[in-house]
Amino acid sequence: MTTLRKLAACTALGLALGAGAAAAQDKPTIVTVVKVTGENWFTRMNQGVDAYGAEHSNVATSQVGPAKADAAQQGRIIEDLVAKNVSAIAVVPMDPSALEGVLRRAEQRGIKVITHEGDSLVNTAVDIEAFDNKAFGTRINEKLAACMGQSGKWTSFVGSLGSLTHNQWVDAGAENAKKYSGMELVAAKNESFNDANKAYEKAKEILRRYPDIKGFQGSSAIDVIGIGRAVEEAGLQDKTCVYGLGLPKDTGPYLDTGAVDEIFFWDPKDAGYVMNVVANMVLDGKEVTDGMDLGVPGYNKVSVKKGPGKGVIVQGEAWVDVDKASYKNYPF
Structure with missing residues (x-):
């Protein structure tokens, strides 16, 4: 191969790699931020986050959280995600009031904010509650x-x-x-x-x-x-x-x-999955409406009401009670 042909081939390869990187960057990113990493509740939730990503190749999903349950550490993680300009952040807040400032900055940057266990939050597009x-x-x-x-x-x-x-x-x-x-x-x-x-x-x-x-x-x-x-x-x-x-x-x-x-x-896996369902809907400009089926057990006929800010609160019917006789029916 001549030097000229080698140069042309390298240029073509570079353009292809550049196009691939651009495509990866164009893919919307939904990051779920939990209260603490390592606790089994949130390990189970991560399964739902990963499952949604595996089933929906149009978005990239991931989960992060602090090493210990601490509102300040959780806030710093969200600040980092805002700086990286991810597409959407789904948060299970340790202390909702402590996150209002950083979530407001996320929304100002055009990042979509979805929350779970935070129905007092002003700076969220949708808060999802498993039940009343x-x-x-x-x-x-x-x-x-x-x-x-x-x-x-x-x-x-x-x-x-x-x-x-x-x-x-x-x-x-x-x-x-x-x-x-x-x-x-x-x-x-x-x-x-x-x-x-x-x-x-x-x-x-x-x-x-x-x-x-x-x-x-x-x-x-x-x-x-x-x-x-x-x-x-x-x-x-x-x-x-x-x-x-x-x-x-x-x-x-x-x-x-x-x-x-x-x-x-309630099943944390289902909660993780449904947060990403809603995040993707919001990214696509779709609304969650009263009575909607979100395709997740316990969220098949959700109720929707106005939240304390511009967003809405979505409520499912997802709780389960178990005792000694019935707990083995659940694999988590």
Whole structure:
């Protein structure tokens, strides 16, 4: 091959590679930002994010999150994504109020913002809720009250005081418990920071301070794991009632021993998938409308209402309750 022909071939190859890179850059990017990486809840969510990307070659999907549940770290990750000018950001906020500024900057840059567990957010196009949060918290507490015989001391746990949905659930639980004059809420809203060891230490502290405590209502997916461990070590499986958010495989051993009585959840995989469904719709200029089927279990007939900002809140009916007898029906 002559020098001239070699030069022409190299030029053609360079142009082809350049065109490929441009095509890759033109492909919309949807990045899901979770509360913490490594927790099984969000590992399961990542499966939904990846599944959507595998089924829709027109977009690139990925999931990121901080190494520990921290609103400031989550905010910095979003700032980096804004600087990279991704197409859409789907966020599960640790503390919604702490992210308003960076999400506003994302929207100003033309980045589409989708959120989950953040119905107070102003700077979002669509917030997706798996269900009515007040109803969910009331249901957990009603089951707890029944187990306690509607009397005795009980307490509540949250991932953090800034975790919106966690506070909505335990506030609804506290309101529900007022129906029963014999129930006494003590040391409410213990923060676990989505850490099973912290939940365990808090639960041990509560058991020492209130040796006659009968009930625990957990909110983070790992709260019941830490609480169950403390209850089991104290040999109080038959004297306490432990109810809250959890995943079947994680909580199964404590359901088997009775240290945890029942868990409530929605499938994080489905939530991750549906966030990306909606993100892609928004990128295409499509609206989510009342009664729409988003093609995901629990989101087949969503309700839509105006949010606190320019966006909307989309609500599904996706919660599940399981106990010792039924948790093995779920593979996660």
